[in-house]
Amino acid sequence: MHSIATLCRITSYLSRMLSEIISRVLTVHPDFSYEEVEEVCELFLSSITEKIKEETKLKRLMKYLEKEFELESQETKKVSNRAYSLELIPEYLFNGKAEIASSLVTIINLTKNIEQTELFLSAEMKINRRDKIALIGKNGAGKTTLLKMIIGKESDFDGRIEKAANLKIGYLSQDLFWQDTRNTLRAEMLMVFPEITEKMNRLMTIENDDTHWEEADVLKKYMRENDGYARYDLQIEILKYFGFTDEQIDFNVLQLSWGEQTKVQIAKFLITEVDLLILDEPTNHLDIEGIIFLEHFCK
Numbered sequence: 047m048h049s050i051a052t053l054c055r056i057t058s059y060l061s062r063m064l065s066e067i068i069s070r071v072l073t074v075h076p077d078f079s080y081e082e083v084e085e086v087c088e089l090f091l092s093s094i095t096e097k098i099k100e101e102t103k104l105k106r107l108m109k110y111l112e113k114e115f116e117l118e119s120q121e122t123k124k125v126s127n128r129a130y131s132l133e134l135i136p137e138y139l140f141n142g143k144a145e146i147a148s149s150l151v152t153i154i155n156l157t158k159n160i161e162q163t164e165l166f167l168s169a170e171m172k173i174n175r176r177d178k179i180a181l182i183g184k185n186g187a188g189k190t191t192l193l194k195m196i197i198g199k200e201s202d203f204d205g206r207i208e209k210a211a212n213l214k215i216g217y218l219s220q221d222l223f224w225q226d227t228r229n230t231l232r233a234e235m236l237m238v239f240p241e242i243t244e245k246m247n248r249l250m251t252i253e254n255d256d257t258h259w260e261e262a263d264v265l266k267k268y269m270r271e272n273d274g275y276a277r278y279d280l281q282i283e284i285l286k287y288f289g290f291t292d293e294q295i296d297f298n299v300l301q302l303s304w305g306e307q308t309k310v311q312i313a314k315f316l317i318t319e320v321d322l323l324i325l326d327e328p329t330n331h332l333d334i335e336g337i338i339f340l341e342h343f344c345k
């Protein structure tokens with residue numbers, strides 16, 4: 047009731063304004079008739095009224111949701127728990143250890159056309175270590191194409207793209223990624239550190255077999271020296287920080303939603319030692335919680 051009364055006040059205010067506006071417009075444009083000016087002004091004012099109505103409606107709905115479901119406070123609590131959990135993971139596991147030059151990618155005189163469309167003309171760009179770059183452009187501007195050229199997936203262009211030696215790039219594609227796999231989520235994650243997984247599997251097979259004690263010792267030494275045990279566990283552990291349940295870990299990845307698949311990709315990047323992370327519209331399939339998490343991660 048309160049908001050209807052407010053709207054009535056607004057409407058009567060607007061109709062008073064209408065007469066005022068019409069008389070002012072007529073003094074400047076005497077060539078228009080009163081009816082013509084009235085028609086245009088009414089249209090103009092009714093669009094404002096609609097906008098106000100819409101805003102009031104949305105605000106009311108927001109307030110209701112916040113009050114009824116404590117939406118805001120719960121979301122904030124959940125996210126900060128997750129963020130806190132993330133901080134519990136040993137930091138050194140996230141850091142790339144490879145020695146890498148300070149200049150990661152240099153784009154020189156890049157020209158790229160697709161059919162008749164010129165996407166880039168003599169473009170120059172530099173990506174340095176610790177840079178955080180947002181690539182902004184309208185649909186079809188060529189953002190994905192540029193990223194594909196950087197990762198080497200698209201090689202048909204003029205100019206040069208120089209990359210630091212041994213540069214490891216993590217790439218989150220805008221398209222879906224699992225079409226070519228029938229793996230479970232567990233199997234997919236265990237491929238993040240393939241060597242460690244392979245050695246761990248072998249170790250588990252021979253561990254209780256006395257005839258293989260020498261081989262087991264070598265494997266254990268490797269695991270100790272390469273943070274093998276922690277990394278092996280982390281491949282699966284990390285999924286919990288993204289809200290995956292134990293049951294989901296044995297799902298086929300194709301059974302996951304798009305947002306969940308995106309989260310799996312981000313989880314992989316978190317624990318992989320990449321020097322440059324390229325995310326093509328990573329928030330496309332994410333829910334609010336996922337977006338806030340990603341923002342937190344990118345800071």
Ligand SMILES: Nc1ncnc2c1ncn2[C@@H]1O[C@H](COP(=O)(O)OP(=O)(O)OP(=O)(O)O)[C@@H](O)[C@H]1O
Nearest residue numbers: 160163165183184185186187188189190191192220
């Ligand atoms: N394989 C292809 N064959 C023909 N045209 C293509 C091909 N790949 C891209 N294009 C065209 O090149 C242009 C740039 O595409 P691109 O995907 O790089 O844009 P974008 O900036 O990433 O757009 P969006 O914001 O929609 O993701 C588009 O007009 C697209 O249709």
Ligand SMILES: [Mg+2]
Nearest residue numbers: 189190220326
């Ligand atoms: Mg794109």
